Amino acid sequence: MKTKQISNLAVLRFLSLGLALMLATGVRAQATEKQRVRLSANYTKVMNGPVYLDLQATARIDNSNVDVAGIELEVYYERDGEEMALGTVNTNESGKAHFEMESLKAIKPDSTGLYTLGAAFGGNDAFRAASRTVSFRDAAISAKLETRDSVSYVNATLSDAAADSLIADALIRVQVVRLFRPLRISEEFLSTDSDGAISVEVPTDIPGKDGLLQLQVVIADNDDYGTVIAALDAPIGTPFVEDTTYFERTLWGPRGRTPLFIVLFTGVLIVGSWGVIVYLIRNLFKIAKNKP
Amino acid sequence: MSRFEQLIQDLGPRKFSLKGKLWMALLIVISVAGIAAYVDQLIRGQEVTNMRDYVLWGFYISNFVFFVATSFVAAIVVAVLRLTNNEWRRPFVRLAEIVAVACIIMAGITIMIDMARPDRILNLFVHARLQSPITWDVIIIPTFMAVSILLLYFPMLPDLAILRDHYRDKHPRLSKIYGIFALKWQWTKQQLRLQQKSIQIVVLLIIPLGLILESIDAYLFSTTYRVGWDSSNFAPYFISGAMVSGLGTLVALVYVVRKNKKLENYITDYHFEKIGRLLVLALMIYIYFNINEYLVPLFTSKEAESEHLNTLLVGDYAVPFWLVTIGGLVLPALLLLFKRLRKPRPMFYISLLVVLGSYWKRYLIVTPTLLHPYLPIQGVPESWRHYFPSLHEWAITGATLAMALLIITLLVRYVPVISIDRLAEEEGLEEAKHKEAAA
CATH class of the missing domain: 2.60.40.10 (Immunoglobulins)
Incomplete structure (x- = not known):
């Protein structure tokens, strides 16, 4: 019984050693294998x-x-x-x-x-x-802004430059450049008509610096044409009204706009303290010059 | 030996004993090690510290706050004791003045150490925004430093003149140095009048300046919108905390000087009993402010504040927090209520507890708050979520403490720690020159 136990143990040890060797070799082989x-x-x-x-x-x-x-x-x-x-x-x-x-x-x-x-x-x-x-x-987008009855539209035409033909039924979108991601103003799945054209109304309530909007007409990741972007500057947005206290005298303003009470209080303290310090140093000189 | 000679011998400069020399050597070694670490910090930048994007104020700032607090209180103690003309003030005022000067100098140096680019220090003035408490700090520290030096210097003039005269024959060189600092002091009526008037002005000036200094120190924290700092209670909380650290430091220093200079006849149990009462009062007030500072937010706190409080009360910082609160505040306050513990030796040990507690209290004010910003800590290495000072920070901070002690040791070595002039006058000694001047 005991001999059998010893024999089992020996086999187990041998297998463990073999496994360890295989693993070690495998790891090394893996380490040298190049990645794709x-x-x-x-x-x-x-x-x-x-x-x-x-x-x-x-x-x-x-x-x-x-x-x-x-x-x-x-x-x-x-x-x-x-x-x-x-x-x-x-x-x-x-x-x-x-x-x-x-x-x-x-x-x-x-x-x-x-x-x-x-x-x-x-x-x-x-x-x-x-x-x-x-x-x-090579695709081309020609885009322009038109105003009809006080309503602004982006009109664009998509064409194949090499074949000199218009591209119909291509997914296209019109968007406004914003800080984090563009704001889409066209419907979600807008396609060009048989003349390769689209017309999208631009809302009048989109804010922009000085009322200027950066519009884009885009075909994105098209199987035949890749991504093509046509940019258009349009002065038809609502101008920003900057609500800022930057030019007022505030605690958080630039140093040139320090509130007057701080300027006065600090000034009085500095002049007052250092005035007294200078007076005291003057007293030291007077002490040094005084003779019995 | 006449009584006057005795006074000079007891209170005047005395050469360092072997213990004193070893003490000096130790302080110099620590200072040099710190300077070397600082040079390395200058070369490699603050990368050598463990301060990162979140904990951007660490050991240096808590050290700075400790120095400011101690300096402020030392100066205030002098001013109040001088103004109230307490008879027991004498052994404390000169040492307190020395502590005030040493600590405010080191506070100024410490804040420069915390700057990553000290070569840009002029920018603090050139581009100063008067709305910023940092600018107020830049203004108040040199102002307080100048007034502290004057507070030490004016009352010392007669003593410097006594030493000048005393060493005229024995040590002409030493006499000459004392003579330079004594400003030809001859106890003339005019000199005495100018000196008394100046002391009165300095004492009156340093109280509001001290309060402004310590309040600005508190505003540096409380004007930032952060958990644990955003408190209108912070300035009085800082002032009361400063009273504790300043008085604790003073008691410990007075004890050490008394023992080493054998001044038991000048600084008696009576003096310790008196300052012990003041210390216990300061501790009680600070405990009261601590209760306000932690108890009210415990009821009203939002999630971020609760998290911060939990870190202090039961979390990562619970052990130091309770050690500081119980060991550095409550226990000393309770012990000092017993008269027999308001004796020099027990008070010395108690004051050490107080000083250690006060020092780590500053660390607990600065660090845990920075680890709990309102916006979550994201996308940074795990090590940035914790803070413990690096070896450089320990070495440099140790050096600033050593340098403060070095200034104190040198001043105590060369300057009478109790005014010989005032003692001679009070004892009616023939050598006292005030009478002659009055006549």
């Missing part, structure tokens, strides 16, 4: 402004998504199976990178008018190489 980087790319065009690519690098580590910071991404465009380099960007602490070009003139589409932009990571000790491309056609 996932890249995402979003193309945006601002009418009469730049076009840019927003890139995001993440990796799946220990069952959670981790931002991959500080890696270099090479940005290029493809044409007829050939890759042409445009430049490089590095991801920031959040794994994000932003690549901007003055306009689409810097790159060329293929024969069908399709542009392809890409970003590639060459790999390093920790991560394997990865790349991502995004293809889009």
